[in-house]
Amino acid sequence: MTDDHTHVQEFFGARAAGWDARFPDDGPAYAAAVADMGLRPGDAVLDAGCGTGRALPALREAVGAAGFVVGADLTPEMLAAAVRAGRHRDAQLVLADAARLPVLSQSLDGVFAAGLIAHLPRPDEGARELARVVKPGGLLALFHPIGRAALAARQGRRLTDDDLRGEGRLRPLLAAAGWRLTSYTDEPGRFLALAVRQD
Template identity: 60%
Template structure:
């Protein structure tokens, strides 16, 4: 993998530090703030096409709420790996160690070989990737040709913006017109795009 020049490295490090600090101070209360999301997670995982025996990467796994659901989908013969940048989030996710391996890592520089993963599940991930093109390209690197990416949030873009007291902006990365071209240039072929009040789910296949 080519290393970015020093200026890019410094900017990347700053973004990582800001992201880590943001989630570190929220880790303890995270699940209590969003207690009713599990059925939406389960539905998204069901629609992702994940099957028994596959290798699934929960990229930005946070407190691990998706990990038991991913384990149920791949069964005892599958592999579930949760990766997160923030130690405090992984501490909360540790209750799921019987269901998944956990690794602290930057999703733009994963300690994984090429073409290993069948499905990348990213809940709330795309908005927090430092350098989204770099992150999506790295996720494509570790995914086998024909494997899949599922970018999910239990709220659609408008509903999430309203919850935060913000309007939707024209430059929102998660909008179809912005995200689909980005996926095409980072190794993914968009498959479906759903943005409703109770679901944001984008599925893309790893380009062969």
Template identity: 70%
Template sequence: MRHEHAHGDSAAEVRDFFTPRAADWDSRFPDDGPAYAAAVADLGLRPGDTVLDAGCGRGRALPALREAVGPEGTVLGVDLTPAMLEAAVRAGRAGSAALALADVARLPLRDGCLDAVFAAGLISHLAEPGAGLREMARVARPGGRLALFHPVGRAALAARHGRPITPGDLRAEPRLRPLLARSGWRLESYTDEDTCFLALSVRTDAQDPWG
């Protein structure tokens, strides 16, 4: 999911927002490709890894994820909006990944099966961000990595929509770091520049961090 608006969207609200925008999403942001590729590189994937693109939308990151894990690796893409997945198929990106209609808060994956999770523009669309992050921690192995990404930084994104950054922004480091920690992730690096927002975290251990 590739757009920033109000926190705490319901599943229906997310689908209602993205469905009419699915067809032309890439053309709205044609210069974002290099930022996606750089973020995938920073995720540190290795050949043979299994990676999930959570909220994959039209699949902008899928070719870069496939290149990183190689033909022996596994790339999964899930999204809540059927029109976005259909647009990913039309864009020719289904060959890079196995795509599924699924809610990030209830992933159809077994515990600890992933080496990494890539999530672009996702956290602000989660009705319960902590629950979503915990679910992504559940399916990641200990030491697995999480990239929370957006192709523009918080200030540039706010300016794009004609509003200031709000103190309640979940992606502000003082809010994001403890939220990740409570959800089974340790924030290792944080970048918030005009050309990129990228928070890289590591799955802390094999135990349920909330149980």
């Protein structure tokens, strides 16, 4: 495991137990983002970097009982928090690196990823890996419950033009990985970039 991965695990591992309590009002934003993905009953979907599993109930509702939901996260403590919250009932939870997923190529209809892209040591490789596991025409949702400027302010940093989630950087990064950006929203209360897997 690289030092980058160790840092991510340490950061989220130390915060896992109180994560949901820090952000108690995010549930509706997650549900709205999942709804905007356009998943269908029976679809197979991955929550990449699922953390405490806040998107898993909405993903299960979107794909129904016949669908398949898997939540993958690099941090054991986050997955344990998901289990404590009962969200393991909505998905199969897997300890895995989003840049090296234990998932067959072109086996999924969609990937939901909340806050993931900024935590990938090599975002270009991560975006390619997410594309690998999704069928052509499949869906990607990159989400955060607050916009880029609000997140930067929360973290005490300035928003710069080279921000990875800025449309000017994100669109070509996704295109190089096999995705076509179809929708981009960056508002104070929401960040959501939707993309489709190219053939």
